[in-house]
Amino acid sequence: MSRGTVSRVLNGARYVSPSALAAVNEAIRATGYQANSHARSLVTGRSNSVAFVLTEPQHLLFEDPTFSIMLRAAAQALAQRDIPLVLMVAGSEEERRRTTTYVAAGHVDGVLLVSTHAGSPLLRDLLSEHVPVVTSGAPLGFDAVGYVEADEIGGARAMVRHLVERGRSTIATVTGPLDTPGGLKRLEGYRLEMADRLDESLIAHGDYSRESGRRATAELLARRPDIDAIFVASDLMAAGAVTALAEHGRRVPEDVAVGGFDDTGMAAALHPPLTTVRQPLDRIAREQVRLLLEIIDGQEPAAITLPTQLVVRAST
Amino acid sequence: MSRGTVSRVLNGARYVSPSALAAVNEAIRATGYQANSHARSLVTGRSNSVAFVLTEPQHLLFEDPTFSIMLRAAAQALAQRDIPLVLMVAGSEEERRRTTTYVAAGHVDGVLLVSTHAGSPLLRDLLSEHVPVVTSGAPLGFDAVGYVEADEIGGARAMVRHLVERGRSTIATVTGPLDTPGGLKRLEGYRLEMADRLDESLIAHGDYSRESGRRATAELLARRPDIDAIFVASDLMAAGAVTALAEHGRRVPEDVAVGGFDDTGMAAALHPPLTTVRQPLDRIAREQVRLLLEIIDGQEPAAITLPTQLVVRAST
């Protein structure tokens, strides 16, 4: 039996007789044969691997479980297809250059990018090299890039609506960074739902870190001591907000209701347990992988929006 | 100029005349040439990549920043040598099999393993395939495996000594899982330093999760209401311990002093800020990478122990 026939079996078994197919499969089982991936990549020009590129500042990565959850989910979704995930850190300028060079050299077939900031130079470089990319969250300021996002606006609106239904009248918000899609869209949802209740003094800005949630909440309390609810744009910042409220002698939820966003494990562990908006992070990562592989296979990019879900706990 | 000469320049420039070397380097710069890694791997039989294998239960990975810190540090140490890090998740039985097959097939040259449990079947399989492996923490029940660890025993002793110096007389401990080197050795350090103060009723067991720290502390308080200090074997569990103490109306540090282990960002963020034992996680990951690359290059394994450092804050 020729090498060519074996290769055909390995690559989809087209134009192979049933008897040859069976014989090859049996031989593969018996010998535990595994194709040499380097030889295959050399001729196909495909690496059959994908990079997961981390661009977030160090502290956030360790504080906020969101990133680890997506990383792990992506690794698992890829493993099911026997595609390795290569982790790259592109925090500094030099790391970014190294990452672009590495990717452009064809070491990986595509890139998974998490929470891209507006005008990200890394994304710009990657696109100019025509590297298949899928981001999580709509990349601000880029067109024709594939992405997967949660329904940020819908989720934020649902939370504000819930706070209103709970009888809260003075609802503030702590935003995420406004150069990220999540930060921007959660604020947009808040604005839309607040409508004529809206007042700019009810808005304070954070950067997704716990400490920023605490600081922004303290600002709000100083400016508007009359607030009776806060929608905080991430669970981690909400943890900071709860701390700030305690420091100012406000009870949660009696004096001030607090709602978060994400529903990572932290939300249920807070005191009191946090009402929040659940993002389907696992599913986002899985869809991101699926979409990237399609694009690598030559399909056009797409934008996928997945539903969020309000999870009511004791904090509201 | 022949391909052979260029190849010699790329691989260390032995037996190359200065003029040829200069010419090749200039051509590389001018054209931005990058060697095709698949072709190179095909002939050398080396993948020039390394796997980072995650075996921890999901929840711990997201709760405890220790793992992300080591993952990121390892990725950065490898990136400096232009070696990609392949992330593999080996939580389930099937994932473990897939990982072993993948690694044994030569897709990566070696494996970085974090916090191996006693008798780990993954480590057993990897060693039986003669895959170069370096673990973080001494792997319990295995010989001749390279590893890098913090001085767990010394760190635990320093903490107990500190609590004694602070005038505490009834010092309890919450341990980590005793089938991990960290869990076992931190308890050993506690035992050694307690000497004749030791009483088994002062020991409660956790599993490194926050909730287990809370539960174990509640147990201790029920059994020994007279304790005035607790050495908790990780910062995350210490956070749970502080919660339990508050729930039982004990003030930290006035009534009960609390000491942790790790010194991840969480320690300084706790209320009150946590006295803890700093593990040099960055350095551990860097040394782990260095050692693995040496072993891949044919050197014998080694065991490296790095010093820990007591960091005193307000909780003691």
Add this chain to the structure above:
DNA sequence: CTGAAAGCGCTTACAG
């Protein structure tokens, strides 16, 4: 020090 040649293990048209 340098060039020519073989070979790493696959895939893919191309005949048959």
Add this chain to the structure above:
DNA sequence: CTGAAAGCGCTTACAG
């Protein structure tokens, strides 16, 4: 449907 052949882009003895 199947086999023989070329070729992917390198590295590495081997002559010279």
